Amino acid sequence: MLPREFELIARHFAPLAGQGSLGLADDAAILAPPAGRDLVLTADATVEGVHFLASDPPDTVARKLLRVNLSDLAAMGATPLGYLLTVSVPRDTMPGWFALFAQGLAQDQEEFGLHLLGGDTTSTPGPKSLTATLIGHVAPGQALRREGARPGDGLWVTGTIGDAALGLQVLQGKREDPTGFLASRYRVPQPRLGLGLHGIASACMDISDGLLQDSMHLCRASNCALTVDFAAIPLSAAARAANDPAAILSGGDDYELLLSVPQANEPAFLAAAANVPVTRIGRFAHGKPDVTLANPPGAPFQANLSGWSHF
Amino acid sequence: MLPREFELIARHFAPLAGQGSLGLADDAAILAPPAGRDLVLTADATVEGVHFLASDPPDTVARKLLRVNLSDLAAMGATPLGYLLTVSVPRDTMPGWFALFAQGLAQDQEEFGLHLLGGDTTSTPGPKSLTATLIGHVAPGQALRREGARPGDGLWVTGTIGDAALGLQVLQGKREDPTGFLASRYRVPQPRLGLGLHGIASACMDISDGLLQDSMHLCRASNCALTVDFAAIPLSAAARAANDPAAILSGGDDYELLLSVPQANEPAFLAAAANVPVTRIGRFAHGKPDVTLANPPGAPFQANLSGWSHF
Numbered sequence: 001m002l003p004r005e006f007e008l009i010a011r012h013f014a015p016l017a018g019q020g021s022l023g024l025a026d027d028a029a030i031l032a033p034p035a036g037r038d039l040v041l042t043a044d045a046t047v048e049g050v051h052f053l054a055s056d057p058p059d060t061v062a063r064k065l066l067r068v069n070l071s072d073l074a075a076m077g078a079t080p081l082g083y084l085l086t087v088s089v090p091r092d093t094m095p096g097w098f099a100l101f102a103q104g105l106a107q108d109q110e111e112f113g114l115h116l117l118g119g120d121t122t123s124t125p126g127p128k129s130l131t132a133t134l135i136g137h138v139a140p141g142q143a144l145r146r147e148g149a150r151p152g153d154g155l156w157v158t159g160t161i162g163d164a165a166l167g168l169q170v171l172q173g174k175r176e177d178p179t180g181f182l183a184s185r186y187r188v189p190q191p192r193l194g195l196g197l198h199g200i201a202s203a204c205m206d207i208s209d210g211l212l213q214d215s216m217h218l219c220r221a222s223n224c225a226l227t228v229d230f231a232a233i234p235l236s237a238a239a240r241a242a243n244d245p246a247a248i249l250s251g252g253d254d255y256e257l258l259l260s261v262p263q264a265n266e267p268a269f270l271a272a273a274a275n276v277p278v279t280r281i282g283r284f285a286h287g288k289p290d291v292t293l294a295n296p297p298g299a300p301f302q303a304n305l306s307g308w309s310h311f
Numbered sequence: 312m313l314p315r316e317f318e319l320i321a322r323h324f325a326p327l328a329g330q331g332s333l334g335l336a337d338d339a340a341i342l343a344p345p346a347g348r349d350l351v352l353t354a355d356a357t358v359e360g361v362h363f364l365a366s367d368p369p370d371t372v373a374r375k376l377l378r379v380n381l382s383d384l385a386a387m388g389a390t391p392l393g394y395l396l397t398v399s400v401p402r403d404t405m406p407g408w409f410a411l412f413a414q415g416l417a418q419d420q421e422e423f424g425l426h427l428l429g430g431d432t433t434s435t436p437g438p439k440s441l442t443a444t445l446i447g448h449v450a451p452g453q454a455l456r457r458e459g460a461r462p463g464d465g466l467w468v469t470g471t472i473g474d475a476a477l478g479l480q481v482l483q484g485k486r487e488d489p490t491g492f493l494a495s496r497y498r499v500p501q502p503r504l505g506l507g508l509h510g511i512a513s514a515c516m517d518i519s520d521g522l523l524q525d526s527m528h529l530c531r532a533s534n535c536a537l538t539v540d541f542a543a544i545p546l547s548a549a550a551r552a553a554n555d556p557a558a559i560l561s562g563g564d565d566y567e568l569l570l571s572v573p574q575a576n577e578p579a580f581l582a583a584a585a586n587v588p589v590t591r592i593g594r595f596a597h598g599k600p601d602v603t604l605a606n607p608p609g610a611p612f613q614a615n616l617s618g619w620s621h622f
Contacts (some may be wrong), residue, residue, distance in 0.1 A: 003520075003524065003622075004622040005622045020352075022456070025528075026456055026516070026532075027384075027387065027517060028351045028352055028384060028386070028387045028447075028454075029352045030349050030350070030351055030352075030449070031350040031351075032349050032451065033349075033350055038342065039340050039343075039350075040341055041331075041340045041395060041444075041446070042339035042340070043442070044431045045397035045398075045399050045433050045442065047433060047434075047437070047440070049435075050433060050434055050436070072338040073338075075338040075339070076338055076339045083353060085354070086354050086355070086442045087356075088356050088361075088440055089357050091622060118353060120354055121509070121622075122357075122361060123358075123361055123622060124358045124362050124440065125358075125361070125439065128359070129356070129399055129435065131354070131431075132395045133352075133444040134339075136339075138341070140343065143339075145337055146336065146337050147337075179456060195488060206336050209314075213314065217336075248443055254359075279449060290434070309436060311316045311319060311404075
């Protein structure tokens with residue numbers, strides 16, 4: 001009889017394993033890299049009580065874990081391939097939790113065309129602690145970077161901003177959410193993969209720590225100044241009703257793309273992004289790396305560049 | 312000014328970052344895979360209080376994290392290349408902890424020829440939770456696997472067995488260790504990289520969950536029976552003095568290699584392993600996957616196949 005740890009792996013995770021995983025039964029996975037491609041690698045940790053709530057359904061916890069990493073691949077213009085997973089959970093975690101968690105992984109594997117390559121399952125005396133390392137690929141030299149924004153380029157975002165931060169407030173009982181839209185934006189972000197922006201966007205990253213803080217990262221990497229027009233930031237109807245500038249500007253967890261696009265490339269950009277809402281919210285300029293907020297919100301919000309910091 | 316999270320990364324982790332890491336300043340790393348090689352990928356999680364002790368020095372915590380993963384690469388016959396790291400620690404973790412942790416990473420990067428590619432630093436309300444994803448490479452088709460043992464093959468181990476489990480007892484105050492040897496074996500395992508055993512060993516894995524349990528994994532993967540000679544298991548002087556059969560057979564954390572070697576390949580095996588102590592401790596046979604213990608220890612030990620299971 002297998003020790004229970006290996007039973008859990010065989011039952012819940014082995015069915016998710018694909019080519020190169022060796023059925024999760026060996027010491028490591030073997031991956032023949034796609035010919036003529038560079039690999040793109042990213043790892044994110046999510047901790048219960050920090051990145052997700054104990055009350056979040058296990059399937060959305062799994063999907064968010066994959067999606068925050070997929071969003072990093074999207075920011076680099078990479079195509080996802082596979083992932084490694086570490087799961088550290090309390091000893092008394094029920095088999096039903098593993099079943100639902102694996103169901104969420106399976107759902108997003110199908111949606112994004114990736115498979116499980118390997119990982120580790122351990123106990124912890126603390127909160128659930130989950131990590132994924134995502135592996136994608138890109139044509140050599142065609143990865144999008146943060147450093148390419150130039151004065152005159154527009155600053156664009158995909159989707160709408162602030163929903164996830166408001167969704168967290170909803171799940172903490174601080175806000176109403178009759179349709180469940182805000183909570184779903186917190187629990188299941190939408191990675192913006194496959195836009196094909198090499199040669200069109202001059203810089204790109206995803207928004208995880210708040211729009212202003214991440215905009216400042218683009219400024220630093222590209223050595224440009226930037227003006228962000230608060231009035232131009234795209235909001236969902238629910239976010240507009242919430243009227244919470246701090247959530248929009250510093251809330252984080254958006255996992256939308258933040259891009260710089262040279263004016264000459266705007267037609268190509270709008271064509272490439274035909275299936276995703278995109279909005280120009282600012283413009284880069286000569287100057288020291290710094291973000292100026294145009295049309296700032298009124299008194300309740302103290303405009304600053306701080307977003308989420310773990311420490 | 313950078314938020315403190317990014318200051319910590321810039322100060323302690325950016326100096327460890329190598330080619331493809333983009334200075335840890337982008338969303339993901341870019342890796343041009345070595346031409347004509349397969350990649351070997353493994354991820355392990357280590358949790359304070361489970362895999363290491365709160366009293367362990369941060370530099371050995373870092374080195375053990377890398378080494379348990381390097382041991383998986385060694386078991387596949389792979390050459391290490393780089394790694395991604397996730398660090399989830401309490402908000403009040405002191406800068407000195409990060410400095411020593413990074414120092415341990417730097418030391419083993421130098422020793423094993425690898426560099427940091429990327430990762431994530433987050434807070435946790437629980438114990439420190441650290442993961443590494445190691446990336447290595449191997450000639451296509453030349454990875455060692457668990458499934459190749461055949462009846463008649465010898466079972467071999469590198470190094471000595473049981474030291475780490477005894478070292479944990481020492482660090483828990485249950486045992487004396489005048490020289491510090493046992494504690495050092497728990498804190499800093501020795502991955503057995505670079506032996507060049509393709510075409511020589513017929514199967515290989517590393518011992519992490521206990522000699523008997525891991526021997527049973529080899530039996531299952533190779534569909535063979537196996538006899539392990541308890542009297543032949545190589546012991547350090549300290550382990551011999553400790554006289555603790557359970558630590559030797561089921562203790563785990565050895566991170567020595569467990570190999571099957573066809574008799575005809577023994578001269579080549581001994582030549583390849585000239586710089587590492589190796590000992591034959593058993594032999595595979597026709598039969599259902601099962602481990603028989605020859606010359607078992609006396610009454611105090613109930614021989615069984617159980618080793619470490621997290622659940």
